[in-house]
Amino acid sequence: MKKILLISNRVMHYRSRIYNKFFDMFKELGYEFHVASNDFQKVDFPIRYIRHDAPFSTRNYTRLIAEIKPDVCINFLHLKDKIIIPLTFYCRWKKIPMIYWNHGINIKTPDAKLKNSIFHFIHTISSAIILYSPAQLKYLSKRNQKKTFIAKNTLDFSDVDRKALRTPDEVKAAYGIKEKRVILYISRILPYKGLDILLEQFKDCTNTALVVVGGGISEQQQAMIDSNPHYYYLGEKYGKDVDEIYQIGDVFSTPGHIGLALNQAMFWGIPVVVLNRIHAPEIIYLKQGENGFIVDSEAELKSKILEICNDTELHSRMSAAARHTYETEMQIENMFQGFIDAIRFVAEPYR
Incomplete structure (x- = not known):
């Protein structure tokens, strides 16, 4: 079975519900879904996705990637998470596609030129990009828009009784x-x-x-x-x-x-x-x-x-x-489709 590894900053309780659903949907398509983070918020329901707890450091996460041997990595990190660029380069070196998932830039500071230049560099060295909405495409260069997929952000309520x-x-x-x-x-x-x-x-x-x-x-x-x-x-x-x-x-x-x-x-x-x-x-x-x-x-x-x-x-x-x-x-399947489209895109010969 192929493996997907999502590397995330703090996994909020609502994200765990999403990732549980993603685990089920990925499994149906022949993928094993792993989530690694330095901080998981406590939840009141069972976790189905494969969870990895590790403090943020390049050493910890390159070791983790080497152990899991994912076919694709997804980067859900902020610039303040300093492992973001080293891990992207590590994955390029190991020929593991790395997908960047976020807003494109920090939408609270859209005119911060220095930060934006770093974001644009991350876009360029990533194998693909997943955004929350088409409105965020304006934050990407035209070249990087060609490898960008939209996963409209939502929540999963399928377990609400x-x-x-x-x-x-x-x-x-x-x-x-x-x-x-x-x-x-x-x-x-x-x-x-x-x-x-x-x-x-x-x-x-x-x-x-x-x-x-x-x-x-x-x-x-x-x-x-x-x-x-x-x-x-x-x-x-x-x-x-x-x-x-x-x-x-x-x-x-x-x-x-x-x-x-x-x-x-x-x-x-x-x-x-x-x-x-x-x-x-x-x-x-x-x-x-x-x-x-x-x-x-x-x-x-x-x-x-x-x-x-x-x-x-x-x-x-x-x-x-x-x-x-x-x-x-707002169905979770709509959001998931953006992920699977990006994964199928990077599964082609390494870019």
């Missing part, structure tokens, strides 16, 4: 949520995500709950939540716990920046409203006026969220559209 979850009413009762309508913020709590915007905009909307889930809350944010009886901070949740919370949402918003939480909201049929700012590639799934809104001001953000909450027909239509987007565009 809806029947095993508490009902929305039971979930609300468990957390003491009394309001009929619920605005969800589920994400790491970082300044650019915009939790403060929601806390400020909805403090007078006493008939609508603002439910916050995620790590990193500040003392000031916690104090504001504590002082508003329709605000709820539920802590950091994963797995079944967070799935249950998604069930109670009417609108989802991380105003300043949204990523894969958009995919999870769409899976649960929750319309999404965000500000017109720089978002992760998953923003391509948000269809203006259909499954959510991208708005230009904080006042408009509040207005659109409340409009969805209070207009039953609009909410029903947008909820159905969100679910349709997930079912037609």
